[in-house]
Every structure is written in structure tokens, then in C-alpha cells.
Amino acid sequence: MQIGLLGLGKMGANMARRLSRGGANVLVWNRSADVATQLAQAESNVTACPDMAAMVAQMASPRVLWLMLPAGAATEAAMDQLADLLAPGDVIVNGANAFYKDSERHAAEMAAKGLRFMDAGVSGGVWGLANGYALMVGGEADTVALVTPFIKILAPGPATGWLHCGPVGSGHFVKMVHNGIEYGMMQALGEGLALIKGKTEYGMDVAAISEMWRHGSVVRSWLLDLTAEFLQQDQTLEAIAPFVPDSGEGRWTVLESVEQGTPAPVMTLALMMRFASQGKHDYTDKLIAMMRKGFGGHGVKGDV
Template identity: 50%
Template sequence: MQLGMIGLGRMGANMALRLSRGGHDVVGFDPVPAARTGAEGEGLATVASLEALAERVDAPRVLWMMVPAGAIVDATIASLQPLLSPGDVLVDGGNSFYQDSQRRAAALDDAGIAYLDVGTSGGVWGLAEGYSLMIGGHEDAARRLSPVFATLAPAADRGWARVGPSGAGHYAKMIHNGIEYGMMQAYAEGFAILERRQDLIADLPQLAELWRHGSVVRSWLLDLTAGALAGNPQLDGIAPYVPDSGEGRWTVAEAIALDVAAPVITQSLIERLRSRDDNAFADKLLSAMRNAFGGHAVKRD
């Protein structure tokens, strides 16, 4: 199948490479010349504009966007829509908010263009291991792209599925990432406790490797954790600052809207926010309060 890939950052380029190596005819576009040059160095064909991409891909077109969530997606669609025709399919494989995806799908449907929201998990390992694909949108369009999904997934018969109507793919990915937040926080806290008792557990990399085999807590995240500890047991040079992609926030907001208790996911998000507070004003105020009501000593900078 022929398709165009929009966005040749690391993940977009890796997805295009996996498709190309799987026998698909892939043409890529990125507004950053260096990204196009890098993709060309991997053997991918690229073009220098969206107009050239629309001309290069045969109708009915399949165009796959891998661009950051938010205004950039809307701007890309606004630039693309005059170039598209009824019967074309536009895929958003990024981490868009599901309600934005529903809005975009409805608007494009009026023009006869199918919009698929595809929650994509696999990160930088997807090129070699395959991607988990959560697909939302028109059933006919999803069926048409099944050869593409089967190539991107770990195997043709697993790791991908149409999970529901428009918005369902990005909704599933949102909750997936919320769960991921909680799992990562649990591993981080457990190993932090272990690190404090080096008199008992002196070799964290050894323990992480041990848990990878037969343990109830074994997982791909633990595999990655073990690899990180083996390469840098003291985590030297890594700042205690944890960003978030936004999907954890959306998951917490959704839980509140649905009256669903999600304390683990919520607290894991709060811990990420806390990691960014260099000033830690709240902690300073807590210390001042303890001093005020109980005369407890205040540790000075």
C-alpha cells in the first residue's frame, strides 16, 4: 500500500521505516529540513511540502500524521484539507485528546474524508518490536488500512484492533498512559526504598534483573528499568525532573468527570508535578507551620 507520513521525528520516521521494510510505498514530509535529511539517510523518500506529498500519493490517499497534539494537528489538517478528495483517509497517530479527534472526524466526514484516531504505543522500540495500535473511527476505513496496521504491529494477528468509533483510539491510549503513570511510579518508589537499605540490598541492578524472570512484577517496564540501572546504577547525571505528556492529566480529569476513584494514577501525576518544583515553597511552609505550633526545628538552607 502507498501512503504518506507527516512528521519525521524519531517515532514517525521509525514507523515509516517499518512500513517501508514491510513492503509499503512510503513518502515522508516534515517541515524541518534536518528531519527530512535524516529520513533520507535511512532510505526513505521525502518531499518538501504538503502539496508535494498530496500529489505524490495516489488517490484515494492514505496520509498518516505523527505530529504533537493540539494546535499543530488542527493547523496541519487546515493545510491538508484543500488538497484532499472524498475517499481519502487521514490518520492521527499522535497523542491527541479524544474529544478533539471526535471534532476533527465530524468536520472531515462532511467532506467525505475518513479520519482515524490511532493511539500508538511502543516508543523508540517500535521499529524493532512493533507498535500497539488502538484504532478509532470508520470501520470501513480501518478495514482498508488493515495491511498497514498489520505491518506496524508486533504480528499481523495481534497488537492492533479497531476499538470503537471516532475518539475511541485516543481514549484508549489516554487511559493506557494513565495506567503507565501508576506502574512507573510504583517501580520508582519501590526501588527508592531499596536504595535506602544498601546494607541489605547492595546491588539494585542484580535485583531488577532477578525480578525480570518468573516474578509477579515482571513487565516490559521492569525490563527497561533493569537496563537503566545496569548502565547507570546511581543514575548519575539525571535530574529529578519528570515531564508529563498531558495524557495523565486527561485521564485524571476523565476519572473525576465519571466519578471513578483513581487515586494511584492521580497521585502519580501529582508526583510528576512535584518533581518540577525547585523552590518547594509548600515544603518550606510546612516546616514553618511545624515550627510555629510545636517549636520543631527548621532546617536552614
């Protein structure tokens, strides 16, 4: 059982480890070759490849190549290169975050060259190595069947934590919506705990409250588990900058809601709050402060 994995970031490297420990022979490639070499030295059943051509040459057809590369230029370049190296019937799986319409396009491009394509939304973060990854896959039934032995190793269990969602594009579509929901859940937990912390006259223990919620509460979740854990160590978070990046999938989810005309106000506002945390609301706030000064003579911070 042989698979090629391209892209050894935090998730890709751990997926390679889980596959190899599950019995698969894993060929790995990374833009920084040292990362692939070090992983191969640390893990049995892992072989580092200097380039994509060397990886393909070591594999027997039908080959399965699994990409864990950033969306955009890196993925497009890898897809183009692999298309010239692979043989008809070989499979490319894009398991990284990707816009589902790009996956539909990739499938059509690969099909024109006799290649098969599958999209896989992967969730689990740094905990996936130990706990398994939730896998949302899209593709033709025969393509998914060929990749299923590897999916069963990556998933929390052979029959749990993964689903063939539908045709190509459906896996990344479901993962996109999953991440939009995640944005909303994180925002709600953050706002709620901030309200509790802000009620200073009650002297409440935010860490104790979040820990209590984990047991029997309707808001219990893995996100709450993680929150309770770090609050036990630090409730002030004074060393943490109030900056929250957005990976792109939240944006895609909001754009999809606009295209469909399906209301998604919670996810949309959660995305807007991430933009605000990145300093993209600063100029707006300055303008509003100056408007208040203009009509009401209100003071402005920094005004001399």
C-alpha cells in the same frame, strides 16, 4: 501501497522506516525539511516532500495521510491544511498522542468535507522499529479496512498487537488510559526500588534484585526489563536530575476519572508525583516548613 507520513520525531521517523522496510511506499514531510531529506536518502521506498501540497499531488486516491505531530497547534494547522488539499474519500489518521474528544471533533469536521478520519493510539517508543508498535485504532469499519495493510506492517504481527477498538475517539481513549496505567506502574516500581536502596544496613544489590524479579515474579514487565538493564550500568543515578515530565495523557486520564466519577487514585497520585518532581511542589514545601517553624519553633533549612 502508498502512504503519507507527516511528522518525523523519534517515533514518526521509525514508523516511516518500518513501513518502508515492510514494503510500503512512504512519502514523508517534516517541519524541518532536512530531517525528511536525510531519511529519504537513508531508506529505500521513502520520498521526501517539501510541503503537504507536493505530498498530496504525488498520491492516488483514496489517499492515506498519517499524522505524527504534537497535540495542539501543530496538529490543528496540519488538519486544516490537509482538509483543503484532499479529495472526498481520502483518509487522515492521527497517530500521535491526542485527546479523544479532539479526535471526535476532527472526525466531524472532516466528514463535513467528505473526508474520512481515524484515530490511532501508538505505543512502542524507540523500540517499535524492531519490535513493532501496539496500535489502538478508532474509526468506521471501512476506513479502518483501508488503513489495515499499513497497520499490519507497523504492528508486532499481522494479527497481533493491534485492535480496532470502536468508533472514532476510542483508539485515543484506550491509549490515554494505557498511559495512565503506565504512570502508575512506573511510580510503583520507582518507589519499591527506592525502598530497597534505602535499607542500607542490608547492603542489597538493587540491580540484582530487579534482574531476579524479571524471571517468574508477578511484577515482571517490559518496564522492569528496562529498569534492570539500566541499573546494571548505574545504580546511583547521581548524574540524573530528579525531573519527570508529563506528556499530557496522564492529565487527560485523571480528568476522565473525575468526569466519570470512577476512582483512579493510583494514576492520580502518580501524576501528582510528576508535578512534584518538576518543582511545582517547592513552594508548598516552603510554606509547610514555615508553618512548622511558626507553631513549634522548628528550624528551617536556609534560615539564618
